[in-house]
Amino acid sequence: MINFHPKFVDLQGFSAGNCEPAMALMISAHVDMCPQCQHDCMEIQAELAKALFSPKTTSAPLDTQYLEMVTKITDLPVSDTPVTEPSNTSIELDGKFFELPRALRRHAKNTGNWSRLVGKLWQAPVDLGDIGKANFMYMEKGGRVPEHTHKGSEMTLVIDGQYGDGIAEYDCGDFTLLNNQHKHLPHSEADDGCLVFTIVDQPLHFTAGIARLLNPFSHLFFK
Incomplete structure (x- = not known):
């Protein structure tokens, strides 16, 4: 829901x-x-x-x-070219296919390769052209993003699965907009993990544990 x-x-x-x-x-x-x-x-x-x-x-x-x-x-001239749906309606990770909402399908072809970040966390960058850059993030069951806040804003849409972050629990279709007033620790305990689409306009700032050592390099991974 x-x-x-x-x-x-x-x-x-x-x-x-x-x-x-x-x-x-x-x-x-x-x-x-x-x-x-x-x-x-x-x-x-x-x-x-x-x-x-x-x-x-x-x-x-x-x-x-x-x-x-x-x-x-x-x-305007009338085009004879029929309007067709983008051919890529889903993205794949290790044999798992995730159906995308219509608005994201045209960007599927501009999605880069998946890379493992830390633990059970995966990332695939998305080139949005003039809009900027985004990422698909996948958390396996037990996967988590280290606790962090934001130098700018972070928009996130749950594409598949569920996750929590210490603020709330999120399900497929949920949208969040966070800024530097929020601190959270996204993690998924769902059996099938969780896939999100996220856009950040500034690198994350890690706030706890050894992850704080990543702050000088966070722009390389989380933007």
């Missing part, structure tokens, strides 16, 4: 097309997995459309701007 969602204000920004690209990608992938947020986005978009075309809010400049936009769209 999905219990953690983007904030409603972020869903509003996403529905209006005003999100930063990284946030838009994460919300889009979450919405692919979450019926509740699909419904919320449809309602937000309906309200935006109602406000846009309301006689009380429509003005002559808006009419002109809208007509110009429609004209540009209709003047």
Whole structure:
């Protein structure tokens, strides 16, 4: 069951097309997995459309701007190339296949090789082009990321399985946004482990034990 969602204000920004690209990608992938947020986005978009075309809010400049936009769209050449789904709808690790939400499928071909980081933790980098870089992270049963906080922000979406971090327990489809006000220790005890998709804009900062020795090098592994 999905219990953690983007904030409603972020869903509003996403529905209006005003999100930063990284946030838009994460919300889009979450919405692919979450019926509740699909419904919320449809309602937000309906309200935006109602406000846009309301006689009380429509003005002559808006009419002109809208007509110009429609004209540009209709003047575009029609492509004969059929729209097809990306061929890679899943990613694989050691014979395990993980189905991806629709928004992430086009990035599957830009996913690098899996590498073992520490213990039962695996990482595969994802080149998002102009958006930046992301990672698929897989925790085997008993796997964990050392306790850390964040110099910037960390967005995480659970693709498969479950994990906890000392703050809460997360299931498939859950979305989290953490910053330097949060300290956590992600770990999975699920029999099939846990796969997440994560974007961080600054390296992690480890806060406990011998892992603190990794701080000068954390940008090499966790970004």
